[in-house]
Amino acid sequence: xxxxxxxxxxxxxxxxxxxxxxxxxxxxxxxxxxxxxxxxxxxxxxxxxxxxxxxxxxxxxxxxxxxxxxxxxxxxxxxxxxxxxxxxxxxxxxxxxxxxxxxxxxxxxxxxxxxxxxxxxxxxxxxxxxxxxxxxxxxxxxxxxxxxxxxxxxxxxxxxxxxxxxxxxxxxxxxxxxxxxxxxxxxxxxxxxxxxxxxxxxxxxxxxxxxxxxxxxxxxxxxxxxxxxxxxxxxxxxxxxxxxxxxxxxxxxxxxxxxxxxxxxxxxxxxxxxxxxxxxxxxxxxxxxxxxxxxxxxxxxxxxxxxxxxxxxxxxxxxxxxxxxxxxxxxxxxxxxxxxxxxxxxxxxxxxxxxxxxxxxxxxxxxxxxxxxxxxxxxxxxxxxxxxxxxxxxxxxxxxxxxxxxxxxxxxxxxxxxxxxxxxxxxxxxxxxxxxxxxxxxxxxxxxxxxxxxxxxxxxxxxxxxxxxxxxxxxx
Amino acid sequence: xxxxxxxxxxxxxxxxxxxxxxxxxxxxxxxxxxxxxxxxxxxxxxxxxxxxxxxxxxxxxxxxxxxxxxxxxxxxxxxxxxxxxxxxxxxxxxxxxxxxxxxxxxxxxxxxxxxxxxxxxxxxxxxxxxxxxxxxxxxxxxxxxxxxxxxxxxxxxxxxxxxxxxxxxxxxxxxxxxxxxxxxxxxxxxxxxxxxxxxxxxxxxxxxxxxxxxxxxxxxxxxxxxxxxxxxxxxxxxxxxxxxxxxxxxxxxxxxxxxxxxxxxxxxxxxxxxxxxxxxxxxxxxxxxxxxxxxxxxxxxxxxxxxxxxxxxxxxxxxxxxxxxxxxxxxxxxxxxxxxxxxxxxxxxxxxxxxxxxxxxxxxxxxxxxxxxxxxxxxxxxxxxxxxxxxxxxxxxxxxxxxxxxxxxxxxxxxxxxxxxxxxxxxxxxxxxxxxxxxxxxxxxxxxxxxxxxxxxxxxxxxxxxxxxxxxxxxx
Numbered sequence: 001x002x003x004x005x006x007x008x009x010x011x012x013x014x015x016x017x018x019x020x021x022x023x024x025x026x027x028x029x030x031x032x033x034x035x036x037x038x039x040x041x042x043x044x045x046x047x048x049x050x051x052x053x054x055x056x057x058x059x060x061x062x063x064x065x066x067x068x069x070x071x072x073x074x075x076x077x078x079x080x081x082x083x084x085x086x087x088x089x090x091x092x093x094x095x096x097x098x099x100x101x102x103x104x105x106x107x108x109x110x111x112x113x114x115x116x117x118x119x120x121x122x123x124x125x126x127x128x129x130x131x132x133x134x135x136x137x138x139x140x141x142x143x144x145x146x147x148x149x150x151x152x153x154x155x156x157x158x159x160x161x162x163x164x165x166x167x168x169x170x171x172x173x174x175x176x177x178x179x180x181x182x183x184x185x186x187x188x189x190x191x192x193x194x195x196x197x198x199x200x201x202x203x204x205x206x207x208x209x210x211x212x213x214x215x216x217x218x219x220x221x222x223x224x225x226x227x228x229x230x231x232x233x234x235x236x237x238x239x240x241x242x243x244x245x246x247x248x249x250x251x252x253x254x255x256x257x258x259x260x261x262x263x264x265x266x267x268x269x270x271x272x273x274x275x276x277x278x279x280x281x282x283x284x285x286x287x288x289x290x291x292x293x294x295x296x297x298x299x300x301x302x303x304x305x306x307x308x309x310x311x312x313x314x315x316x317x318x319x320x321x322x323x324x325x326x327x328x329x330x331x332x333x334x335x336x337x338x339x340x341x342x343x344x345x346x347x348x349x350x351x352x353x354x355x356x357x358x359x360x361x362x363x364x365x366x367x368x369x370x371x372x373x374x375x376x377x378x379x380x381x382x383x384x385x386x387x388x389x390x391x392x393x394x395x396x397x398x399x400x401x402x403x404x405x406x407x408x409x410x411x412x413x414x415x416x417x418x419x420x421x422x423x424x425x426x427x428x429x430x431x432x433x434x435x436x437x438x439x440x441x442x443x444x445x446x447x448x449x450x451x452x453x454x455x456x457x458x459x460x461x462x463x464x465x466x467x468x469x470x471x472x473x474x475x476x
Numbered sequence: 477x478x479x480x481x482x483x484x485x486x487x488x489x490x491x492x493x494x495x496x497x498x499x500x501x502x503x504x505x506x507x508x509x510x511x512x513x514x515x516x517x518x519x520x521x522x523x524x525x526x527x528x529x530x531x532x533x534x535x536x537x538x539x540x541x542x543x544x545x546x547x548x549x550x551x552x553x554x555x556x557x558x559x560x561x562x563x564x565x566x567x568x569x570x571x572x573x574x575x576x577x578x579x580x581x582x583x584x585x586x587x588x589x590x591x592x593x594x595x596x597x598x599x600x601x602x603x604x605x606x607x608x609x610x611x612x613x614x615x616x617x618x619x620x621x622x623x624x625x626x627x628x629x630x631x632x633x634x635x636x637x638x639x640x641x642x643x644x645x646x647x648x649x650x651x652x653x654x655x656x657x658x659x660x661x662x663x664x665x666x667x668x669x670x671x672x673x674x675x676x677x678x679x680x681x682x683x684x685x686x687x688x689x690x691x692x693x694x695x696x697x698x699x700x701x702x703x704x705x706x707x708x709x710x711x712x713x714x715x716x717x718x719x720x721x722x723x724x725x726x727x728x729x730x731x732x733x734x735x736x737x738x739x740x741x742x743x744x745x746x747x748x749x750x751x752x753x754x755x756x757x758x759x760x761x762x763x764x765x766x767x768x769x770x771x772x773x774x775x776x777x778x779x780x781x782x783x784x785x786x787x788x789x790x791x792x793x794x795x796x797x798x799x800x801x802x803x804x805x806x807x808x809x810x811x812x813x814x815x816x817x818x819x820x821x822x823x824x825x826x827x828x829x830x831x832x833x834x835x836x837x838x839x840x841x842x843x844x845x846x847x848x849x850x851x852x853x854x855x856x857x858x859x860x861x862x863x864x865x866x867x868x869x870x871x872x873x874x875x876x877x878x879x880x881x882x883x884x885x886x887x888x889x890x891x892x893x894x895x896x897x898x899x900x901x902x903x904x905x906x907x908x909x910x911x912x913x914x915x916x917x918x919x920x921x922x923x924x925x926x927x928x929x930x931x932x933x934x935x936x937x938x939x940x941x942x943x944x945x946x947x948x949x950x951x952x
Contacts, residue, residue: 085911097947103913104947108895118865119727120898120910183733183825183865188664251595257659342863343819349659364890372946378895386862387818389594389659413948414840414890419584419854422596434596435561437579470848471573471580472889 004163004215006136009207020160020212021047028059028125031116031152032071035064035309035336036089036222036263036288039145041128041162042070043216052078062116062124064147064308064336065109065287065379066090068221076102085121086112087377098373106368109287110340110383113151117182126211127156129203132167134213139202142175143167144220145309146333150177150203159205160212166219170324173201175333191344194258194283194306197332224313225291228269231396234427235266236273239353239394242423242430243277252351252390258285260345260384262354263311266394268292270353275301285350287339287380289331291316297330306332308339340383352388354381356395356424359449360411361442361458362472363421363433365393369413378415385416390423397426397451405454407445409461409475424449438472480639480691482612485683496636496688497523504535504601507592507628508547511540511785511812512565512698512739512764515621517604517638518546519692528554538592538600540623540784540812541585541763541855542566544697552578561597562588563853574849582844585763586816586859589627593658602687603632608643610689615678618651619643620696621785622809626653626679635681636688642695646800649677651809667820670734670759670782673808700789701767704745707872710903711742712749715829715870718899718906719753728827728866734761736821736860738830739787742870744768746829751777761826763815763856765807767792773806782808784815816859828864830857832871832900835925836887837918837934838948839897839909841869845889854891861892866899873902873927881930883921885937885951900925914948 005011021044024030034040040063051057052075061081066072066089075081076092084093086107096102107115115121129149133141142149143164153159178199180186190198228236246252256279261267271292274282284293284305291313296302310333312320320327338344345352356365357375367381368374385391393416395406406426418438424431429448433441442462450458465473481487497520500506510516516539527533528551537557542548542565551557552568560569562583572578583591591597605625609617618625619640629635654675656662666674704712722728732755737743747768750758760769760781767789772778786809788796796803814820821828832841833851843857844850861867869892871882882902894914900907905924909917918938926934941949 083911083913098945100915100942100945100947100949103916105911105913106895115910119725122911183823184669184729184731186823186825187668188666188819188823190664192663193660249595253660255660342822343664346818347659347662347664349662369946369948372941372944372948372950374947378893382893382895412950415893415895417854417858417891417893419582419858419891434591435559435581435598437559437581439576440579465848466576468848469574469576470845471576471850472845472848473576474848474888 004133004165005213007134007138007207010134010138010210010213013210014213017043017047017214017216020044020214021051023211024048024059024126026057029062029122030059031062031124031127031156032067033064033129033145033147033149034067034071035145035147036066036311037068038220038222038309038311039130039143039147040067040071041130042068042218043162043214044128044160045071045075048080049074049078052080058082064145066376070218087379089376094374104374106377108378108382109336109380110342113148113335113337114182116151116155124152124156126158126160127152128160128162129153130162130164132171133163133169134161135202138205138207140205141169141172142203143171146175146177146335147308148336150179150335153203153205154179158211159209160214161210162214162216165215165217168321174328174331175201177203177335178338189338189341189343194285194348195304195332222311222313224315225268226265228265228272231427232266232269235394235425236269237276238425238430239270239273240276242425256282257349257351257389258283260286260350260352262381263288263290264355266355270394271296275299285348287336294320297327304330306334306339308334308336340380342383342387345384345387349389350384351390352384353392353394354385356393356406358406358408358411359393359395359424360408361445361462362438363418363424363441363445364411364414365416365421366411366413367415371412382416385420391421392423392425393421394425397428397449402451402453405451407450407454407458409458439466480609480641481689483610483614483683486610486614486686486689489686490689493519493523493690493692496520496690497527499687500524500535500602502533505538505598506535507538507600507603507632508543509540509605509621509623509625510543510547511621511623512542512787513544514696514698514785514787515606515619515623516543516547517606518544518694519638519690520604520636521547521551524556525550525554528556534558540621542852546694563855565852570850580850582853584854584858585812585856586818589624589811589813590658592627592631600628600632602634602636603628604636604638605629606638606640608647609639609645610637611678614681614683616681617645617648618679619647622651622653622811623784624812626655626811629679629681630655634687635685636690637686638690638692641691641693644797650804650807651677653679653811654814665814665817665819670761670824671780671808698787698789700791701744702741704741704748707903708742708745711870711901712745713752714901714906715746715749716752718901732758733825733827733865734759736762736826736828738857739764739766740831742831746870747772751775761824763812770796773803780806782810782815784810784812816856818859818863821860821863825865826860827866828860829868829870830861832869834882834884834887835869835871835900836884837921837938838914839894839900839917839921840887840890841892841897842887842889843891847888858892861896867897868899868901869897870901873904873925878927878929881927883926883930883934915942
């Protein structure tokens with residue numbers, strides 16, 4: 001244990017998860033590490049859920065993004081979560097949110113840290129942070145994600161550390177921790193290339209604020225991503241063809257620009273599509289480094305990847321650690337305030353590719369809802385879409401075996417407005433919306449992206465709308 | 477004339493508006509100066525409209541934002557405009573857009589210049605630019621706006637200059653022209669304070685590209701703004717009270733932060749509200765410097781104002797030029813790519829106050845449409861709202877003598893999503909939406925912002941929605 005906790009004062013605070021959980025008070029705002037099921041605390045939340053079997057206990061829970069079952073899942077089942085910010089992807093939590101039992105606030109991921117510092121979300125009573133280790137000076141070596149951890153630690157009244165021995169100490173040096181000053185004293189964020197390091201590999205910590213140091217060896221619970229299906233592969237192919245044409249036309253520089261991609265099965269198809277560019281030495285400036293990003297590094301398609309989390313399947317994790325000496329030079333994990341920073345995204349000219357839940361015929365994108373029901377949240381898609389060099393949304397043209405069209409007359413919730421969307425790609429084709437008015441977008445989208453089964457139906461809607469008139473002829 | 481055109485080569489290109497207009501070819505993309513009815517070309521457009529009486533002629537028209545009657549109005553009446561980007565506020569043009577006769581593309585104002593340079597909007601055949609004068613070296617001294625002019629001149633194949641002798645040469649030095657490099661070579665935009673000058677007072681011009689230099693003395697057509705009514709004054713009062721409370725709570729720094737405001741009657745009320753802060757030496761980082769901004773400078777409420785246009789009524793213009801020696805130290809006009817730049821807005825921590833057309837009970841904002849009909853466009857509201865320290869939207873609670881509620885179950889068009897909106901203010905009160913889930917936002921908005929005549933009706937809608945369930949219980 002002592003090689004994990006180098007700091008003498010903090011060695012004195014080592015305790016059990018149960019004792020730590022006993023210090024959590026009813027009504028507290030608790031902020032944790034974690035971005036995707038990577039780098040989130042596990043032992044203290046499990047003990048907290050257990051404690052709630054015997055007593056009434058509710059907290060407001062702030063994280064980086066989604067987290068694993070031990071945190072969102074078990075605390076939801078125990079009825080502990082009252083308010084949840086800024087993103088989630090847990091089935092039990094979603095059910096509670098959609099019943100109105102949990103107040104979920106769906107925030108742009110780059111906004112949260114500064115909103116905490118500005119005082120907009122109230123004070124943080126307790127931060128629970130997973131780390132791989134603590135240096136002699138009491139600094140944290142984080143594990144598989146950075147997320148909002150640096151700001152949570154700075155803002156929280158008390159801090160608990162979970163040292164996770166399943167996370168190798170060799171992660172030391174992969175993180176780049178930078179907290180901007182706040183207005184009116186903020187300075188430019190000095191990233192000029194995805195590989196620029198601008199901060200420290202460690203998170204500074206005031207040992208006096210630490211209430212508990214707990215050991216655990218529970219591993220990150222990242223499910224293996226399913227292989228992309230034909231639709232996802234089709235999207236990847238169209239994407240690569242489109243980007244190659246754009247380069248040929250001089251609208252993308254010769255060596256492309258840094259890519260960003262969402263997470264999940266469709267995104268996996270997109271990332272495989274990048275192989276089809278026939279290019280080498282590209283870079284990735286995104287949130288999540290998933291298995292397929294490692295494959296692209298292995299294939300020399302990517303020379304570098306910047307993100308805020310390592311979200312690797314068990315197989316991916318094994319592969320990563322076996323080749324850590326190589327990946328260490330090619331991967332940086334940053335706070336999500338920096339990985340998703342509008343200033344940096346616009347400066348670097350990121351090519352952004354995110355998955356839509358549905359798209360309307362005018363190009364507005366729903367990323368969050370099915371009807372009135374919340375799925376996961378907007379995540380970082382808005383941070384990237386709004387500031388990218390080129391903003392692309394992808395979706396299969398149909399869902400549920402062809403029963404539901406993803407191109408609709410009107411989306412149930414607008415997360416990305418027509419002003420922010422350049423290109424839509426489905427397995428049917430590419431709709432380039434740049435420079436098109438709403439009445440032109442409708443035809444381009446239906447012709448190029450709609451599944452043939454729904455084309456006629458949508459064309460009739462367009463004709464109806466045009467008869468009613470107006471710049472954006474919505475069908476009532 | 478020679479003191480207006482210092483460059484010998486360009487002196488040789490002086491000609492009439494008619495001769496210049498004769499050089500415009502059918503099907504051209506024409507880009508002009510102008511941002512609001514300030515600094516737009518007048519004589520050549522009028523001659524072009526006249527020419528179209530005798531022959532078929534259509535162009536695509538790009539500008540900075542809205543422009544004056546001589547350009548948007550007369551060219552629309554003449555049937556010349558086929559495509560129009562990125563914003564407009566002309567009644568005749570709006571009618572043509574809503575009939576589907578003009579394809580209008582409604583863009584974020586900070587996005588357009590880089591989209592031109594990236595090649596996303598095609599090539600520009602001709603730029604027609606108003607200037608106060610030309611230096612000996614052939615550089616332009618712009619007039620009352622900067623807008624997209626620097627990039628239009630750089631990108632256009634040919635350029636025509638309108639020297640407007642109604643615009644005093646004393647404007648020299650008020651502009652700050654800076655064009656960022658494009659990715660992958662872009663660098664930080666080095667503005668740390670609203671008053672920082674980062675470029676040149678002149679726009680560089682290759683005299684070889686110039687086809688014509690035309691003289692005119694037609695004045696900018698800025699209508700006088702009506703005095704704020706009681707509702708607008710109420711909004712201004714609530715805004716000031718809210719900001720004072722925020723400062724007291726430590727959520728806004730002691731000396732506040734730079735303010736941004738929309739344009740128009742409601743915005744005039746907002747700006748008068750800033751007087752109510754009882755503060756001095758504030759700064760303004762916005763698009764449009766209108767009469768009320770000068771009043772705030774005169775009253776020492778504002779120490780500095782940065783914008784991209786001087787949109788002054790005839791009385792305001794007179795006052796401005798009479799005191800130019802004073803205002804010159806306190807005002808900068810920048811390209812709209814910089815005045816509205818996300819990087820700079822987030823760094824400075826701008827407090828953004830824009831006018832909504834309508835707001836839904838979940839906090840989504842419509843800034844552009846009445847039903848399917850386009851009003852003016854999103855303008856810069858998204859540039860600021862998305863990146864501000866604090867994002868506030870204001871609207872009277874009712875319109876048309878109380879017949880229409882501006883708070884509605886669902887907006888007809890979403891321009892600013894719930895993720896981007898912090899605070900809504902009507903003359904009824906303030907709804908602070910930060911940290912609230914959709915089901916909480918509904919109640920806060922109806923209680924605090926809704927006109928009493930509509931409150932019961934909206935509350936019923938909320939109850940209906942909650943019965944249906946879901947995170948965002950929209951009423952079908």
